[in-house]
Amino acid sequence: xxxxxxxSGIRATGKLHLGNYVGALKxxxxxxxxxxxxxxYFIANLHTLTTHTNPFELRASVKDIVRDFLACGLDPKVAxxxxxxxxxxxxxxxxxxxxxxxxxxxxxxxxxxxxRDKLNESGITENAGLLTYPILxxxxxxCVKSELVPVGDDQAPHVEFARExxxxxxxxxxxxxxxxxxxxxxxxxxxxxxxRGKMSKSEASSVIYLxxxxxxVWKKLKVAITDPQRVKRRDPGxxxxxxxxxxxxxxxxxxxxxxxxxxxxxxxxxxxxxxKEILAKVVNDILRPxxxxxxxxxxxxxxxxxxxxHDGGLRARKVIQQTVAEAKELVGVPCY
Ligand code: TRP
Numbered sequence: 281x282x283x284x285x286x287x288s289g290i291r292a293t294g295k296l297h298l299g300n301y302v303g304a305l306k307x308x309x310x311x312x313x314x315x316x317x318x319x320x321y322f323i324a325n326l327h328t329l330t331t332h333t334n335p336f337e338l339r340a341s342v343k344d345i346v347r348d349f350l351a352c353g354l355d356p357k358v359a360x361x362x363x364x365x366x367x368x369x370x371x372x373x374x375x376x377x378x379x380x381x382x383x384x385x386x387x388x389x390x391x392x393x394x395x396r397d398k399l400n401e402s403g404i405t406e407n408a409g410l411l412t413y414p415i416l417x418x419x420x421x422x423c424v425k426s427e428l429v430p431v432g433d434d435q436a437p438h439v440e441f442a443r444e445x446x447x448x449x450x451x452x453x454x455x456x457x458x459x460x461x462x463x464x465x466x467x468x469x470x471x472x473x474x475x476r477g478k479m480s481k482s483e484a485s486s487v488i489y490l491x492x493x494x495x496x497v498w499k500k501l502k503v504a505i506t507d508p509q510r511v512k513r514r515d516p517g518x519x520x521x522x523x524x525x526x527x528x529x530x531x532x533x534x535x536x537x538x539x540x541x542x543x544x545x546x547x548x549x550x551x552x553x554x555x556k557e558i559l560a561k562v563v564n565d566i567l568r569p570x571x572x573x574x575x576x577x578x579x580x581x582x583x584x585x586x587x588x589x590h591d592g593g594l595r596a597r598k599v600i601q602q603t604v605a606e607a608k609e610l611v612g613v614p615c616y
Contacts, residue, residue: 287322288431292345294341312355320424324417327416346589351570352573363593427458432464436462446460473485475505486500497564498560502553508521517546517548528558
């Protein structure tokens with residue numbers, strides 16, 4: 281059976297959080313359990329270099345993420361899990377693609393503009409890697425000939441860019457790459473607990489990490505923003521503007537509970553703390569099995585994650601070497 285190739289990556293910028301889980305990992309696990317699919321999931325540690333340059337943190341972050349991948353239920357025997365830096369051929373393909381990539385498309389990428397403006401605000405000049413980021417990402421996607429790319433909506437322009445490069449390459453040099461498709465799937469965008477944009481690692485207090493304890497979860501939820509108009513316990517609330525309700529929906533609090541707390545919030549019968557207690561249970565029900573699995577993995581010893589990454593790197597490299605050799609042949613720059 282020809283299996284459909286699925287590929288996705290996560291940048292190594294710290295521990296994974298609940299937003300990563302509902303937005304990506306849950307999807308990754310589900311796709312990997314479909315026998316008609318072959319999944320490649322990697323840590324984009326070379327992409328991390330565009331914004332983070334602490335070698336110690338970078339190494340630690342890659343391992344944390346791989347551990348979280350496994351804790352969330354990915355089986356390294358089924359899905360190929362690797363670090364981008366284990367496969368030098370990806371960067372080789374990236375160079376070839378950069379020679380057919382239109383510069384003007386890169387300068388208008390939302391990701392580039394956003395990061396550049398942020399850096400410039402603090403008086404820092406953007407690096408060239410930020411500009412060519414989407415080329416490396418296209419290489420990630422095309423080097424395994426992937427057909428499906430499960431990522432958040434914010435990555436859709438990058439997948440579109442990869443499609444354009446695939447088409448251009450095929451037209452110029454011969455059919456090599458299938459057209460990768462963006463797959464939003466069931467991936468959800470979870471806000472931060474402060475309700476200022478999506479949950480992201482830059483605002484520690486607004487993030488629920490996958491390895492947070494019950495206490496840690498409660499400490500953060502307790503002070504999380506609700507309906508800003510609701511000041512006193514008896515004030516009627518508005519679930520439509522309450523961030524906690526966004527979480528109830530995204531994390532799939534049972535519909536009966538949602539119906540009840542919606543009603544009782546509007547009438548002022550239920551207080552925010554009680555509503556948050558219900559949410560805390562839902563969060564902990566998601567985190568518990570993940571944390572149990574993480575404990576088991578830790579029990580396998582410090583070398584286990586290295587082993588998984590080493591094996592995954594070899595497996596990925598075998599496939600990628602083949603594609604990149606084909607690409608080099610087609611372009612006329614073989615290894616002599
Ligand atoms: N840019 C992606 C992000 O920030 C990470 C990434 C790098 C990626 N290469 C990829 C995602 C290839 C999917 C496919 O989330």
